[in-house]
Amino acid sequence: MTPAAYSDLAWQAVVGFIISLAVCWLLLRVLPRYGLRQTAYEDAPESHQTKTGTPTMGGLAILAAIAFSTLFVHDERVQALVVLVFGCALIGFIDDLIGIRSGTNAGLRARTKFLATALVAAIFMRMTPSSDTIFHAGSFTLLVPYWLWLVLGILAVTGCVHAVNLTDGLDGLVAGAIVPPLYVLWGLALVEGMRASDWPTLVGFAIGGTLGFLAYNRHPARIFMGDTGSLSLGALLAGAAILDGQMLLLVIIGGLFVAEALSVMLQVTYFRITGGRRIFLMSPLHHHFELAGLPERTVTLYFWLASLLCSVVGWVIGNL
Secondary structure, three states, X not given: OOHHHHHHHHHHHXXXXXXXXXXXXXXXXXXXXXXXXXXXXXXXXHHHHHHOOOEOOOHHHHHHHHHHHHHHOOOHHHHHHHHHHHHHHHHHHHHHHHHHHHOOOXXXXXXXXXXXXXXXXXXXXXXXXXXXXXXXXXXXXXXOOHHHHHHHHHHHHHHHHHHHHHHOOOOOHHHHHOHHHHHHHHHHHHHOOOOOOOOHHHHHHHHHHHHHHHHHHOOOOOOOOHHHHHHHHHHHHHHHHHHOOXXXXXXXXXXXXXXXXXXXXXXXXXXXXXXXXXXXXXXXXXXXXXXXXXXXXXXXXXXXXXXXXXXXXXXXXXXX
16 A cells, blocks of 8 residues: 555544544533433343443444545445445434333344344445455455345345444443454555545544544443444444455454354354253353453453454455
């Protein structure tokens, strides 16, 4: 990449960071007035019960940075990505509101969330310029029929959105873990010669916005992103991978989120098959390590490093 490309990322990230910091500052003064506070999940580790009462929906700060970025981009791929991100954010916002009003952290039913995000994913795929590429590196390109690209895209978005959502269980975990894979997709797009005014601009602002939010979300968190933030970040990651023709690479750079989702699937399946036995002390995976005795900050740091490692591997593969 050229120095100009890094300059673009720098100003995008800095502006996004400042916007997110400002919006977080405002949210911390507005959200408590309306009782928009998190209720800890009753089955979470005991140490999490102290988190009850922390303001939530902080993902609005990241969305503010992304919304501002749309002033600098105008093509149809950007429009599709905006629909995907804010469509999933709306689902998350509704889920957060229901959970807050119920006082039990129980929002939309899982099936409803899956179907709603799948619908938004389908709209995004239909809005996206026709493609059949699911992976390319250098001169190598892996193509599939359009109908299969469409189906795989819907599955990729839905899976990624909910995998990121499942990972959002520790202070700063998702905010820190999502930045490396987003950077990889931004970087691969610029290496491939895409214009700085294209969809990577949204990713650049999102990286800065996420880091700004992390300043308030790091342990001990002063604000949570809620499903408003986690669903939209998962949508951004998957959408960017699809627009970059890197759908398969998403499995690698998002390896941490894949592991978290698989831990839940394995736990539930094994529990049902064995009549109550468990593989992990608790799922998702980050809770297993907490119950094994690791401090929350340590688990978060290790998971950040795991995401960084997955992203480095993905970067190498994507540049072969």
